[in-house]
Amino acid sequence: MEWPALIELAPQVFPRDVIERAKELSREIGSVGAYSHSQGVPFIRQSVAKFIEERDGFPSDPSHIFLTAGASAGVSLLINALITSPKSGILIPIPQYPLYTASLAQHQGLPIPYYLDESKGWSTSVSSIEAALEEAHKEGIAPKGLVIINPGNPTGAVLDEETQEKLVHLYEVYQDNLHRRDSLPFTSFKKVVSKLQSHVPLVSFHSISKGVSGECGRRGGYFECTNFSDDVVALLYKMVSVTLCPPLTGQIGVNCMVRPPKLGEESYELWKKETDTIHASLASRTQTMAERLNSLPGVSCVDSPGALYLFPQISISKKAREAAQAVGQHPDEIGFGQKEGEWHYRLTCLCPV
Amino acid sequence: MEWPALIELAPQVFPRDVIERAKELSREIGSVGAYSHSQGVPFIRQSVAKFIEERDGFPSDPSHIFLTAGASAGVSLLINALITSPKSGILIPIPQYPLYTASLAQHQGLPIPYYLDESKGWSTSVSSIEAALEEAHKEGIAPKGLVIINPGNPTGAVLDEETQEKLVHLYEVYQDNLHRRDSLPFTSFKKVVSKLQSHVPLVSFHSISKGVSGECGRRGGYFECTNFSDDVVALLYKMVSVTLCPPLTGQIGVNCMVRPPKLGEESYELWKKETDTIHASLASRTQTMAERLNSLPGVSCVDSPGALYLFPQISISKKAREAAQAVGQHPDEIGFGQKEGEWHYRLTCLCPV
Numbered sequence: 124m125e126w127p128a129l130i131e132l133a134p135q136v137f138p139r140d141v142i143e144r145a146k147e148l149s150r151e152i153g154s155v156g157a158y159s160h161s162q163g164v165p166f167i168r169q170s171v172a173k174f175i176e177e178r179d180g181f182p183s184d185p186s187h188i189f190l191t192a193g194a195s196a197g198v199s200l201l202i203n204a205l206i207t208s209p210k211s212g213i214l215i216p217i218p219q220y221p222l223y224t225a226s227l228a229q230h231q232g233l234p235i236p237y238y239l240d241e242s243k244g245w246s247t248s249v250s251s252i253e254a255a256l257e258e259a260h261k262e263g264i265a266p267k268g269l270v271i272i273n274p275g276n277p278t279g280a281v282l283d284e285e286t287q288e289k290l291v292h293l294y295e296v297y298q299d300n301l302h303r304r305d306s307l308p309f310t311s312f313k314k315v316v317s318k319l320q321s322h323v324p325l326v327s328f329h330s331i332s333k334g335v336s337g338e339c340g341r342r343g344g345y346f347e348c349t350n351f352s353d354d355v356v357a358l359l360y361k362m363v364s365v366t367l368c369p370p371l372t373g374q375i376g377v378n379c380m381v382r383p384p385k386l387g388e389e390s391y392e393l394w395k396k397e398t399d400t401i402h403a404s405l406a407s408r409t410q411t412m413a414e415r416l417n418s419l420p421g422v423s424c425v426d427s428p429g430a431l432y433l434f435p436q437i438s439i440s441k442k443a444r445e446a447a448q449a450v451g452q453h454p455d456e457i458g459f460g461q462k463e464g465e466w467h468y469r470l471t472c473l474c475p476v
Numbered sequence: 477m478e479w480p481a482l483i484e485l486a487p488q489v490f491p492r493d494v495i496e497r498a499k500e501l502s503r504e505i506g507s508v509g510a511y512s513h514s515q516g517v518p519f520i521r522q523s524v525a526k527f528i529e530e531r532d533g534f535p536s537d538p539s540h541i542f543l544t545a546g547a548s549a550g551v552s553l554l555i556n557a558l559i560t561s562p563k564s565g566i567l568i569p570i571p572q573y574p575l576y577t578a579s580l581a582q583h584q585g586l587p588i589p590y591y592l593d594e595s596k597g598w599s600t601s602v603s604s605i606e607a608a609l610e611e612a613h614k615e616g617i618a619p620k621g622l623v624i625i626n627p628g629n630p631t632g633a634v635l636d637e638e639t640q641e642k643l644v645h646l647y648e649v650y651q652d653n654l655h656r657r658d659s660l661p662f663t664s665f666k667k668v669v670s671k672l673q674s675h676v677p678l679v680s681f682h683s684i685s686k687g688v689s690g691e692c693g694r695r696g697g698y699f700e701c702t703n704f705s706d707d708v709v710a711l712l713y714k715m716v717s718v719t720l721c722p723p724l725t726g727q728i729g730v731n732c733m734v735r736p737p738k739l740g741e742e743s744y745e746l747w748k749k750e751t752d753t754i755h756a757s758l759a760s761r762t763q764t765m766a767e768r769l770n771s772l773p774g775v776s777c778v779d780s781p782g783a784l785y786l787f788p789q790i791s792i793s794k795k796a797r798e799a800a801q802a803v804g805q806h807p808d809e810i811g812f813g814q815k816e817g818e819w820h821y822r823l824t825c826l827c828p829v
Binding site for chain 2: 129132135136154155156157158159192193195196199203222225226229332337338339340341342361362364365366367368369370371372373
């Protein structure tokens with residue numbers, strides 16, 4: 124038996140624009156079974172640059188974009204590059220997604236925790252970062268970068284542009300005093316930095332694991348370096364070359380994320396409907412959850428505009444804590460981190476309602 | 477327009493056993509768009525264990541198998557785990573595939589080079605490893621593991637079982653004197669170690685990037701830990717959890733590699749024909765290349781039974797070297813490494829002839 128080429132049957136299964144996209148990617152990539160450039164397929168990095176330019180209104184350089192096996196691989200790489208001594212530290216928000224503390228432990232770096240303000244919807248304040256920097260200075264820890272997770276994980280908080288500008292200015296002030304010139308903040312503030320014509324070195328991460336696509340098992344993501352010299356980019360390229368290239372199917376996922384179907388294309392309607400449904404469902408689900416949590420005794424919850432996560436606080440009575448302690452138990456020993464004497468847990472609000 | 481499910485058209489395109497395999501994997505995995513267990517899908521790890529058991533005739537524990545994004549990701553992880561101080565080193569063969577020196581540099585470890593013997597078909601000798609250990613001892617470098625690449629890269633040499641046994645015994649002798657008890661050799665000697673009932677801790681790597689499958693862009697591989705305590709495996713699990721899980725499509729590639737079609741299944745004949753053709757073509761191509769290289773003046777080449785690589789030596793006359801030096805040029809400044817005063821390059825002999 125001869126097996127007919129899959130492409131001949133494709134019109135029975137896929138919309139025309141999807142087939143055109145597949146043919147275009149096939150021409151540009153060759154085979155998903157072959158290595159690509161270690162920074163990722165050039166054509167896909169160009170798509171990412173175009174996506175960033177259209178989003179922010181500022182130029183983006185494909186040669187300073189790295190495709191990765193999910194955002195976590197990129198974060199781990201940058202932490203590896205930044206930690207140069209056992210007294211190197213990275214400013215991380217508390218509560219945080221544990222990836223940062225775990226990567227720091229793996230590369231012998233230290234976390235410099237700064238606290239998010241639950242009373243202001245888990246906002247990031249300049250003063251809490253300044254307090255953390257002072258603490259680090261006392262302990263002889265050199266801050267090598269500032270992590271800002273936006274929208275927040277696990278809090279779901281979204282930063283406003285005014286706060287983002289303040290944070291860029293803070294970094295500009297501090298980098299000359301406290302950071303080496305090659306220090307990098309781990310933020311996704313491309314537009315703010317460009318608008319302010321700031322020279323702050325910036326790495327912005329994005330991945331197909333979160334949001335509407337949610338294709339986490341394919342391991343696709345990217346990071347963009349802004350205000351980096353070519354020699355630092357060359358060093359990062361050398362580092363990523365060790366693992367040869369990111370998974371090709373993950374790279375294709377990135378291409379699909381940054382180039383969704385356009386109005387007029389055959390698959391547009393279905394894509395639009397699915398995307399809108401997911402957005403609406405996430406928003407209503409998060410809203411409902413926050414309302415119900417706030418109606419429970421001993422539970423309070425900041426309403427999250429970030430749509431995917433909630434981080435409710437649980438009050439635990441002194442009596443209950445003492446009873447627990449008596450049998451050697453403690454609430455929330457490990458996790459995202461929180462202020463002393465508070466207890467939270469993360470809720471991920473996925474579809475369907 | 478309603479899009480019919482791809483599975484309905486599959487019988488027009490794929491052999492029955494391929495469809496059955498896809499359905500089975502779909503049942504076991506759920507979706508390739510979702511995270512799997514950080515060590516890899518349990519069902520696929522069971523396939524790998526079965527493959528190893530059938531190959532070697534010794535038991536294999538799926539809970540001590542890690543699926544990875546290619547062998548390079550696994551090697552990098554283990555080097556990260558082994559290097560505990562700036563005076564930690566790993567024994568690596570020269571010539572070597574540059575992954576090892578690059579990973580060591582990234583994790584602040586030192587290479588302890590031992591030389592392969594070109595005059596004996598690039599064989600690995602106990603005495604060259606002993607010489608390297610002595611050198612390391614003089615320089616205060618603690619050997620934390622022994623890398624053996626089999627079949628060799630870039631040499632293509634294949635070790636005989638007698639040499640493998642000698643190497644296991646060497647490691648047994650040295651590990652108590654020179655290594656910490658948790659040191660790991662980077663080898664693929666599962667069968668030899670099992671047969672000798674040796675307690676040598678062993679990590680064996682395999683990937684879908686090389687050999688007949690050659691699906692390097694999908695990033696799939698695995699490593700198996702032999703003679704490891706559960707707490708060391710737990711530590712490795714913690715480390716791999718940082719990047720969440722290996723790419724699902726790469727994991728599926730591993731499943732296909734360790735469970736090829738069986739006689740009687742619809743796709744067996746095509747698979748067998750393709751595999752035999754690739755093997756025969758690689759062998760004849762390597763043979764032809766080695767013969768032609770050896771017929772050239774100033775070139776000599778060890779005939780490689782490893783089938784994929786050749787590593788010919790080029791003689792460069794003293795006059796030519798001096799002429800080069802006069803204009804500031806040196807032959808082979810960087811690459812796989814070689815003895816002082818020798819020059820080689822790697823040839824990869826891929827299909828078709």
